[in-house]
Amino acid sequence: MEDPIKRRNRGPTWPLDSRIESLRGPPSQSDRFQRFCLALRGLPIGPINGPKNTLGHFKSQMLAPQRKALPIASVASRIVEEVKNNDTLIIVGETGSGKTTQLPQFLFDAGLCSDGKVIGITQPRRVAAVSVAKRVAEECGVELGQRVGYSIRFDDVTSNSTRIKYMTDGLLLREALLDPFLSRYCVIIIDEAHERTVHTDVLLGLLKNVQNARSKYATTEYDHSKKDSLSEKGCNGLRQTKLLTCQDTKLAPLKLVIMSASLDARVFSRYFGGAKAVHVQGRLYPVEILYTYHPEPDYVDAALITIFQIHLNECSGDVLVFLTGQEEIEFVERRIKEGTDQLPDEKKNVVVVPIYSSLPSEQQMKVFKPAPSGFRKVILATNVAETSVTIPGIKYVVDPGLVKVRCYNPVTGVESLIVIPTSKAQALQRSGRAGREGPGKCFRLYPESEFAKLRDSIIPEIKRCNISNVVLQLRALGIKDILGFDFIDKPPRMAVVKSLEQLLLLGALTKDYELSDPVGYQMAQIPLDPLYSKALILAREFNCLEEMLIVVAMLSVESIFYIPHEKLEKAKVAMRCFSSPEGDHTTLINVYRASKEVLDKSRAAGGDEKMAERGLSKWCKENFINKRSLKHARDVHSQVHGYVKQMGFAVTSCGDDMLQFRRCLAASFFLNVALRQPDGTFRALGSNQTVRIHPSSVLFRSKAECVIFNELVRTNQNYLRNVTSVDPLWLPELAPHYFSLREP
Numbered sequence: 001m002e003d004p005i006k007r008r009n010r011g012p013t014w015p016l017d018s019r020i021e022s023l024r025g026p027p028s029q030s031d032r033f034q035r036f037c038l039a040l041r042g043l044p045i046g047p048i049n050g051p052k053n054t055l056g057h058f059k060s061q062m063l064a065p066q067r068k069a070l071p072i073a074s075v076a077s078r079i080v081e082e083v084k085n086n087d088t089l090i091i092v093g094e095t096g097s098g099k100t101t102q103l104p105q106f107l108f109d110a111g112l113c114s115d116g117k118v119i120g121i122t123q124p125r126r127v128a129a130v131s132v133a134k135r136v137a138e139e140c141g142v143e144l145g146q147r148v149g150y151s152i153r154f155d156d157v158t159s160n161s162t163r164i165k166y167m168t169d170g171l172l173l174r175e176a177l178l179d180p181f182l183s184r185y186c187v188i189i190i191d192e193a194h195e196r197t198v199h200t201d202v203l204l205g206l207l208k209n210v211q212n213a214r215s216k217y218a219t220t221e222y223d224h225s226k227k228d229s230l231s232e233k234g235c236n237g238l239r240q241t242k243l244l245t246c247q248d249t250k251l252a253p254l255k256l257v258i259m260s261a262s263l264d265a266r267v268f269s270r271y272f273g274g275a276k277a278v279h280v281q282g283r284l285y286p287v288e289i290l291y292t293y294h295p296e297p298d299y300v301d302a303a304l305i306t307i308f309q310i311h312l313n314e315c316s317g318d319v320l321v322f323l324t325g326q327e328e329i330e331f332v333e334r335r336i337k338e339g340t341d342q343l344p345d346e347k348k349n350v351v352v353v354p355i356y357s358s359l360p361s362e363q364q365m366k367v368f369k370p371a372p373s374g375f376r377k378v379i380l381a382t383n384v385a386e387t388s389v390t391i392p393g394i395k396y397v398v399d400p401g402l403v404k405v406r407c408y409n410p411v412t413g414v415e416s417l418i419v420i421p422t423s424k425a426q427a428l429q430r431s432g433r434a435g436r437e438g439p440g441k442c443f444r445l446y447p448e449s450e451f452a453k454l455r456d457s458i459i460p461e462i463k464r465c466n467i468s469n470v471v472l473q474l475r476a477l478g479i480k481d482i483l484g485f486d487f488i489d490k491p492p493r494m495a496v497v498k499s500l501e502q503l504l505l506l507g508a509l510t511k512d513y514e515l516s517d518p519v520g521y522q523m524a525q526i527p528l529d530p531l532y533s534k535a536l537i538l539a540r541e542f543n544c545l546e547e548m549l550i551v552v553a554m555l556s557v558e559s560i561f562y563i564p565h566e567k568l569e570k571a572k573v574a575m576r577c578f579s580s581p582e583g584d585h586t587t588l589i590n591v592y593r594a595s596k597e598v599l600d601k602s603r604a605a606g607g608d609e610k611m612a613e614r615g616l617s618k619w620c621k622e623n624f625i626n627k628r629s630l631k632h633a634r635d636v637h638s639q640v641h642g643y644v645k646q647m648g649f650a651v652t653s654c655g656d657d658m659l660q661f662r663r664c665l666a667a668s669f670f671l672n673v674a675l676r677q678p679d680g681t682f683r684a685l686g687s688n689q690t691v692r693i694h695p696s697s698v699l700f701r702s703k704a705e706c707v708i709f710n711e712l713v714r715t716n717q718n719y720l721r722n723v724t725s726v727d728p729l730w731l732p733e734l735a736p737h738y739f740s741l742r743e744p
């Protein structure tokens, strides 16, 4: 794929300039950063950054000239005509050209919503849906939630007057469960389609069906009392019973627009029967791309040095750095703070802001806040900030060229998180986060020759992840023949077979592969992994829904314990206070309840929320708990709690009867059982793999004979994480359909 962004020769102080080269010593790369910091102390000081030119406060009229200057503005009427004339349109335009923010406004202004219908725009990520909606509401001069709104899981800021609605692709998929004809929408725009998330891929297939169904019924006044009615049959031709509430009596054809800066238009055009593709030419500002001379053996170290070089040598402007995950981000955050401490006072003007997917939405939104006057903001991000978002102030992008992805082996059931090189499309998207408010620079931490070797685009998620949830949702939509479903790229056959098998064993499907009543329908309503939603349903019977809600919330976030290498022993002592001999699940409950006690005590003592949070921060620090993960777990808990309450579940506790809770864990996670072998390793029954308990588990050194687990991850070997010991004799009793043929 051609990288259209302007290239120029390498800058004078980058890559890793002579000062650094001369510091290059023995192989320890973190040493190199330390020596770099020492060298910084003697550096001459450049001008201090001036105040930021942030656009946050500009109102609608002030933004108008900016909107007019966007490349897409000059072709607005042509694009509107193309949308009117084509059922499906593919739009490819450079990053920042105005696709996401402008196209919905053009369509609204052209009267496409005049009959009260809505333009829906999907984004692969929450942060993009929220931030773009805010921006568009500002551009339109309306209050967010009125004409322009957003809807993401657990957060709906729309109203009856919303006509331009940004949302995640997952959310639109859930809406399709309730309204299979998406009857509220006149146009659906699938933005950033190149990301090929599972949700986007499933949506594309569904939307094709919805389009067909709606065109068929477009001209007829619809009578719902008819036997063969659309609402009864579903647009996929299959009987829908439970979840469908199609209320419209007349459905206009659905317009579909597929957009991205970096997609292969031919693939999408073929999929949509030769749909028309248009290219929007031009970009607002140039982005200079710089490559390193040599491959960098330690990209984290190279990123740190580059950040400081930018801070010391480049003029004002914020920096966006792409890293692979929360732990890495937190490590770099600490190193930047250490490095900044060593700088002269007038150069300490750096603020670091992290963003990754497991951060709660309101914390993610902090990246959009301008840095204090005179400060440079350094944003450390995973690929959540890779597409769609415009972060005001960003002038520099640092891209090590790596991304962490989930890989699932349906045969062994092993899921691994691996770090792989980005695709060209991703590199393009990352550099496109600069150059949106003025010229920018992107520092790619690899040689140009490596860029040429990158894949054009990432392997679609549907080909490399566990698709049980997708299969459940498709079944809930009445789609029985999953393999026959019109996917743009089919998932591996084995993944579909394994998912069906899993859903059958969990009781979500009947023997005829129909959604079971009520379990299957209830599971489809809870937006969690099917194993977790089943655990919540079962927990009612075992009287331990309170405990299971905590566990599900704590398992939904990244590591709760934060164990720095240099304080390993201290951290282990602190962890022991929460450790339960039964396993990690009860340990997680102990942590959650202890943290709640800290908050409750502070509130009872008359402290305000801020004081309670400060007390919690102190407690987290003393106990080596990752406060961000804990906060996220509290959010997930309150959201899922809301869901189960809505479904009429009573949230009761088993009190001190942890035996009951462990039996519930065994009944819920019977698919993930491992038995101790004579040599001390374990055998995972489902996959027959030899596994070990991860050193981070409280059962690492235990003599447990039989355990259930929530994660089987592969690093240098197969490890089980989140493990609890169970009595093997419970298994045939609690999951007879699975264990009658086995001998645990």
Ligand SMILES: Nc1ncnc2c1ncn2[C@@H]1O[C@H](COP(=O)(O)OP(=O)(O)OP(=O)(O)O)[C@@H](O)[C@H]1O
Residues within 6 Å of the ligand: 055, 070, 093, 094, 095, 096, 097, 098, 099, 100, 101, 102, 131, 135, 260, 261, 284, 387, 388, 389, 390, 391, 392, 432, 435, 436, 437
């Ligand atoms: N929050 C914001 N603050 C400042 N400028 C913004 C903001 N959002 C958008 N813009 C301006 O609007 C332009 C168009 O943004 P938009 O997201 O519509 O582009 P796009 O073509 O969809 O880009 P991408 O392909 O990267 O998603 C940006 O380049 C930027 O100049």
